[in-house]
Amino acid sequence: MSERHGEGAPTRRRGATLENAITDAAWAVLVEHGYNGFTYEAVAARAGTSKPVLYRRWPQREDLLIATLTRYWRPLGIPDTGSLRQDALTLLRAVNAERGRTVILLRIHLADYFRETGTDFNDLRSRLLPADRTPPFAQLVDRAAARGELTDVPRSARVVNLPFDLVRHDMLMTMGPVPDESIVEIVDTVWLPLLGLSPHATHAGH
Amino acid sequence: MSERHGEGAPTRRRGATLENAITDAAWAVLVEHGYNGFTYEAVAARAGTSKPVLYRRWPQREDLLIATLTRYWRPLGIPDTGSLRQDALTLLRAVNAERGRTVILLRIHLADYFRETGTDFNDLRSRLLPADRTPPFAQLVDRAAARGELTDVPRSARVVNLPFDLVRHDMLMTMGPVPDESIVEIVDTVWLPLLGLSPHATHAGH
């Protein structure tokens, strides 16, 4: 900004305030222009600062990328409503709301990054998340079995993670969040029947 | 190539021969470097020719892209083996083999193209394929119902297309073809049970 804003004293950000402003701008650029539009010039311009400020903190583009993603990637909270169906719906809605853009970003817009660095989505995830816990839906199913809502037979990961995969699939196809009816449909007409439950045999119908 | 090759007469391609060589090179560049690496210079170099040759034929980058994709996008053949399970396996294997790279390319590497042009995957598909026929899996299910293999109740598109979606999902996640066991698993442990069939109740087991 070479312009003075209004007549107020020129404001100059520092430290964490500045870093947050920059990673916010970086995120916006990433979402709007993809990894190849993710240039130091674009991020600096968007953040209202200049390239040297970025280079001083993140010498490599990858450093800036990681810092940006870290700010926007939160581990999912695992719901516990007492009903498998409600747990599933709640979790999928959270995924849809919180991760709608992130999933697109990671899987699609970062494809160039993965190719350039020779890395993989899993490499990136292990840099963002501490450990590999059991997948969210496996936790839901385990708890439902412990409650007696499901019989305690082994189930394939494919069936257990099916709703997650289908929602992710729809997000990738539409490049955005998924309508809520799709989530309900996936749970009620695909997943619960496969597990041997009918949607309304459980408590807490919809 | 300013080098002469061996001592043979310098060969100069023309017409269709040249165009095929160029679109082949363009495809290779697209697969290896994505849409942003899909430059006239890179394609020309790869094809062993020069930029003006490309510009003479395809003035816009999009023209070259469409010409390239057209060469590599074939409508799927719909199998008819007499058994729903075999039909499904055959179709999914064909998708996996023929479209493994294409799906990745279209969905992921062309994300930048879609954003830049403001277009959509469906826009592109309608430029590559003539009409929108009924989806492949709907045809399989209709035929199975006509044979009496399935009862003739209405089924949601979600359930009908489930195997296609799951294979596509796996291809997108692994950025490549899917192991054959996944295909069998999807059909036998997910789809057929959902349709009310057990994998081996039909003829022609695996």
Place this chain on the structure above:
DNA sequence: GCAATTGGATCCGCTTGCGTATCTTAACCT
């Protein structure tokens, strides 16, 4: 065999982003 095409090499000016250096001055510390 000769003339018309057209493939292929080379060069142009332009733009964008890179990564760094320099300089000012606002914001903070003690």
Place this chain on the structure above:
DNA sequence: AGGTTAAGATACGCAAGCGGATCCAATTGC
């Protein structure tokens, strides 16, 4: 208050790709 830190503007040479123009010669059609 005075000194230190670092934000932010500006400029740099470099490289890649763009979209053409120019030129030569290999191929083809007649």
